[in-house]
Amino acid sequence: MALDPALIRKSYPIYRHFAGTGETFIYLDNAATTQKPDSVIDAELAYYREFCANVHRSPHKLGEEATNCFELARASIAKFLNIDDPSQAIFTSSTTGSINIVANILAGQYLKPGDVILLTPSEHHSNLVPWQMAAARSGATLEFIDIFPDGTFDYDQVGRNWNPRTKVLAFQHASNVTGAIHDVETLSGLARHNGALSVIDGAQAVAHLPVDLNALDCDFYAFSGHKCVGPTGIGVLYGKRELLERFTPVFGGGEMILRVQRQSSTYNALPYKFEPGTPNIAGAIGLGAAVEYLMGLGMSEIASYVDALAEYACQRLSKVDRVTIAGPLTNRTGAISFNINGCHPHDIASILDHRGIAIRAGVHCAEPLMEALGVASTARASFYFYNTRDEVDQLVSALENTKEILGQ
């Protein structure tokens, strides 16, 4: 069934708030973070108000309830991403946290001097800087895939140009700047065929399309809760079981051990081996509620709604004089980066903000991509399933007005 944004907004406190104040609230910064529905906020609050206790250690009813809800959240996430075994879903702080764990593990236990880490130039800094650090530590080097001006690239060429010393292929499932969606199944297959591990930044993709990790068959996959209607400060790292078992943890502490002696310790089983210390319990429970909410709406329904809205937005924007869109027109998420010749993205964002329209401007944590696109920065409007065509129209008319104000 097609999604109805008017109905959806009724479950979002922020939309009810602005409906009450009467202020214009057009939120088009969903690639930065999404708004949260009642069910997510309520789930976090319930933990703090009704069963606040530590997990996996407190021998009382409250502790049992907290543990139960925490593990149910993990089970929901496993179902959401079609992961066979929930213990392969490790709670972390964020996509950034997840990638740093993998990069740290691989730098210390897998990469050798002269090995190659292959990336795209479109990576968010969170999937670039940790690899720069891993390379510096292990003696590996970074290489980059050639991209087209819209952020897409030729998979066959990646195969043809494959450097046999490549040991890691790390890339984004979808770009936070261009919105381009990449084929994880093909690329992780290419990595596997060539004896390399695949590490996927799923931050932008998980919110927008059905993700079946069983079918995608990648080695590691990272995402954040807050970009898919969940809380901030919680993320997930998925890993193939044999890899998670083979590697030793990079952070030590409570919970991640079975037995501790003065000189050494025995590590706990998965997933706890990679979850030292008291986790973000409320955040995990909130994320469980978020993925249940998304499954309730249907990820295919969300994808088709946002696809149609993004296509409409691209069409309207491309007809605005002097607007250039930096990204593909199809096979994309709702993140649309653009420039208006003669208007700086930050000025555009400030003027739109004055009209109640929230967009992002800048380099979007992807400085090398700006260089590849040949721009200093972009403006970015990013849409989600609670946005409407009417909001696209208001964006377009505000952009016309922006050009006038800036004397263009």
Next chain:
Amino acid sequence: MSLESIFNELLIDHSKFPRHYGHIGNSNISVEGNNVMCGDQIVLSARVVDGKIDKIAFTGKACAICTASSSMFCDNAEGQTLDHIEHARSIFQKYLRSEPISDEDKKFLGDAAALEGVSKLPSRVKCASLVYEAWNIMRKRLLDEAPPTAVVTTE
């Protein structure tokens, strides 16, 4: 405050037709200002003779607010002493914090007084400030108080 009064005619004029934009043939000092997150990048150069700014100019790619502020700053700084410009910087900082300033101080700012509205856009104060921070480092270098390689940011 309306958008039109924030992005007023004088601001737009300075951003579209920046004064003192370009290179100085025989400059003896330059400082780079770089706000990486938003993509504002300027280079402020000057020729300093006997403790006075004989010539000052800037280049770079920046937003309307940063460009206009740089243009207005240079307009005001050329021919002045370091102390004079430093005084302008301290007034301007107060101005951007929405602190009250006297009419005399406002006059001292010259065209930069047209940037009053920027104080109503908290996320853009850094854009208007970039040239002043570049200046601050330039002044410190002239007084041997800062290393020669400093790149400034207001982010």
